[in-house]
Amino acid sequence: MRQQLPLVLDDGLILRRATEADAEQLIEAHSNLHRDEGVEEPDERVGAWVRDLMVRPHPTFDPGDFAVIEEPRNGRIVSSLCLISQTWSYGGIQFGVGRPELVATHPDYRQRGLIRALFDAVHEWSAERGDKMQCITGIPWYYRQFGYEMALNLGGGRAGYESHVPRLKEGEEETYRLRPAGEGDIPFLVEMDRRQRQRSLVGCVWDEDLWRYELAGKSDKNVNRDLVRIVETDGDRVGMIMHPASLWGTMLPATTFELRPGISWLAAGPAVIRYLWQTGQDMARAEGKERLSSFGFWLGSEHPAYKALPNRLPYVRKPYAWYIRVADLPDFIGRVAPFLEERLAASVAPGHTGELKLSFYRDGMRLIFEDGRIRAQPWKTIGEKGANAVFPGLTFLQLVFGYRSLEELEGAMADCYATGDEARVLLDALFPKAPSDVRGVT
Numbered sequence: 001m002r003q004q005l006p007l008v009l010d011d012g013l014i015l016r017r018a019t020e021a022d023a024e025q026l027i028e029a030h031s032n033l034h035r036d037e038g039v040e041e042p043d044e045r046v047g048a049w050v051r052d053l054m055v056r057p058h059p060t061f062d063p064g065d066f067a068v069i070e071e072p073r074n075g076r077i078v079s080s081l082c083l084i085s086q087t088w089s090y091g092g093i094q095f096g097v098g099r100p101e102l103v104a105t106h107p108d109y110r111q112r113g114l115i116r117a118l119f120d121a122v123h124e125w126s127a128e129r130g131d132k133m134q135c136i137t138g139i140p141w142y143y144r145q146f147g148y149e150m151a152l153n154l155g156g157g158r159a160g161y162e163s164h165v166p167r168l169k170e171g172e173e174e175t176y177r178l179r180p181a182g183e184g185d186i187p188f189l190v191e192m193d194r195r196q197r198q199r200s201l202v203g204c205v206w207d208e209d210l211w212r213y214e215l216a217g218k219s220d221k222n223v224n225r226d227l228v229r230i231v232e233t234d235g236d237r238v239g240m241i242m243h244p245a246s247l248w249g250t251m252l253p254a255t256t257f258e259l260r261p262g263i264s265w266l267a268a269g270p271a272v273i274r275y276l277w278q279t280g281q282d283m284a285r286a287e288g289k290e291r292l293s294s295f296g297f298w299l300g301s302e303h304p305a306y307k308a309l310p311n312r313l314p315y316v317r318k319p320y321a322w323y324i325r326v327a328d329l330p331d332f333i334g335r336v337a338p339f340l341e342e343r344l345a346a347s348v349a350p351g352h353t354g355e356l357k358l359s360f361y362r363d364g365m366r367l368i369f370e371d372g373r374i375r376a377q378p379w380k381t382i383g384e385k386g387a388n389a390v391f392p393g394l395t396f397l398q399l400v401f402g403y404r405s406l407e408e409l410e411g412a413m414a415d416c417y418a419t420g421d422e423a424r425v426l427l428d429a430l431f432p433k434a435p436s437d438v439r440g441v442t
Contacts, residue, residue, distance in 0.1 A: 004123060007117075009069070012111075013078070013379055015117055018066035023054035025065065025077045026174070033104040045246075046221035049442070050102065052222050053082065053437060059209040059217075060085040060441060066102075067121045070115050079105040079114040079172035083122040085129060086441040087205040089197055091339030098126030098134045099440055115433040120148045123327070132332050135440065149394035152401040153436050154201055156319030157253060157298035164312045165277045166270040181228040181240065184213045185404055189228065192240050192258040200300070200371035201402045201434040220245070224442040229275070231268060238263045241272055241281070242439075250289055251356060252280030253296030256439060265308035266415075273312060292388030300437030322438065324397055330365055333376035333400075340374050340430050347429035356423055359387035360396060361415075367426075374430075388423040391416050399427065 006016035018026065031047030054063050062083050069079040081103040087096045100122050104116050123146075136143055137154060144150075168174070181189065189211045193386040197203035202320055206214075211228075218225045222245075231239035241261035243252060254276060259268055276295040294315070297305050301319050319374070326332050344352060356367040357379055364379035364387065384390045391399070392415045398404040408425050409416045418424045 003121060005121070006042075007121075009114075009117060011112065012072060013114070014070045014072055015121060016068060016070065017064040018054070018055060018068045018077075018080070019400075020063050022065070022066070022068060022077060023051065026054060026068070026080060029077060029080065029106070030102055033106070034102075043223070045221050046102075048219045049223050052217070052219055053084075053102075056217060056219070057213075059207075059213050065125075067118045067125075068136055069108075069109075069118065078104075078109040079118060081115070081118045082124065083125055085126075085131070087207075088135075088438070089205055090134075090336045091201060091342070092197070093339050094334050095133075095335055096126075096129055096131040097204075098122065098129065098131045100134060100136045101442070103138070116146065120346055123147075123325075127327065132326070132328075134204055134324045134327075135438075137320075137440075138323065143323040144394075146325070147327070148325045148377050149392075149397040150321035151324040151394070151397035151403050152322040152438065153300055153319040153403060154322045154438070155298055156301050156317050157296050158306055158317070159251060159253070159294045159296035159312035159315040160273070160312045161294050161314075162277070164314065165273055166312065168274070174232050174271050174274070176231055176238070176268045178229040178231055178241065178272070178275045181215060181230050181262070183212070185216070185228075185230055185237065185240075186215070188237050189232070189240060192260075195261075196256070196258050196437075199302075200436045200438070201211040202436040202438055204438050204440050206439070206441075213228040231272070233261070233268075239268060243276065247280065247283050247287060247289065247292070248296075250284065250291065250293035251296055252276050252283060252292065252294075253298040255298045255311055257297060257299060257303070259304075267302045267306055269309045269312075275310070302435040302436055303437070321403065324401060326397060326400075329396075330376035330378055333365070333367070333374070337374045337376075341372055343432075344369075344372055344374070344426075344429055347425070349425055349429060352426065354422065354426075356388045356426055357381070358396065358432070359384050359390040360391055360394075361390065367430075369426075388420065389418040389427060399431045402436060406431070416426050 006014050027047045027050045031042035034046045066082040068077045071078050079100040081100050083441045084099040086097050132238050177358040186208050193206040226242040227245050229241050241254045242256035243254050280292040280315045349373040352369045359381050364381040366377045366379045367377040
């Protein structure tokens with residue numbers, strides 16, 4: 001049922017869309033509620049992020065994309081979250097995604113269902129925009145309450161220390177140099193993003209407006225601000241990196257690293273490491289930190305740089321996970337069916353005709369195959385009776401988004417299994433484990 005806002009909740013609080021007039025309240029609230037544990041001062045970098053969303057132009061967001069709950073007695077905002085629209089891709093197929101962020105409630109108003117009411121609102125907004133799914137990053141377990149599953153790789157990477165920084169020989173000059181990206185580099189950055197997504201099952205599509213915002217739209221202290229650098233040799237653009245505008249503790253990681261086809265990762269990688277180490281040292285001094293401890297490449301579970309520089313990156317950090325919500329799974333499968341059909345055609349079952357019944361114990365889904373074409377329909381079922389494969393809760397999303405293989409899911413959960421060769425072959429063909437590295441829009 002569509003909610004009419006403003007909405008008066010059972011306890012008299014009012015749920016409504018934010019306006020620009022709410023900016024200062026939201027900045028103060030989130031900079032206090034999102035500060036690190038044990039820190040007394042507000043987190044000004046989170047505050048800068050909220051300020052940017054509320055008062056500066058953003059390619060996909062306006063102030064009304066904040067949902068707030070207000071105490072009518074004094075006009076105080078006591079709970080809020082926002083929805084940031086973006087375009088993602090799955091196997092190259094693009095679709096809309098809504099990203100809830102900046103979720104917070106004043107301590108005096110917790111345990112009253114306010115966050116659930118806010119999620120209901122932004123999920124409705126997202127559906128009205130035609131989004132196929134929602135995503136969020138956050139603390140373990142919490143967002144499972146609102147229909148999300150940890151189902152997609154988030155972050156992860158490798159790091160090295162001072163002894164792993166490659167040194168130039170005496171008299172040797174850098175072949176590859178890095179410089180700040182500018183407006184004229186935006187078409188090149190769009191192409192580099194497209195190239196990066198070719199290696200990732202799931203990706204976020206960055207168009208020219210998003211790159212322009214990244215280069216010049218965020219304030220200096222925005223917690224999500226990254227610096228974009230162009231890799232050049234002989235004056236030609238051959239690649240790019242991104243890294244945070246401030247240290248992660250005492251480490252400076254590259255969060256994006258891409259090269260043009262034909263450019264050697266083995267040749268360009270050492271120059272990028274030297275840049276990160278020198279820049280990180282400069283940042284450490286500017287931030288009043290004793291030293292820079294490490295450099296890193298935070299590029300997901302797999303990346304060409306890892307293969308090119310294995311001995312330079314001894315520390316390995318496994319990915320965390322995005323929370324993913326897909327309200328209409330058959331609809332989503334229908335959207336990405338052309339890619340799934342390509343996978344099927346390349347498998348041991350090209351042109352397959354048949355049916356798979358998948359049970360999620362409380363409901364289910366039918367996958368219908370006709371000469372290699374795929375359709376998905378809801379399937380009403382309770383339990384595992386008649387199913388070709390069963391997946392408890394929302395765990396099937398882990399398979400869909402390449403986070404876990406069927407074998408891994410079966411090994412972890414006794415109530416997850418496929419019956420017979422046909423189900424196993426088809427599920428493995430359609431949904432193999434696959435790496436993703438998603439740089440979402442903030």
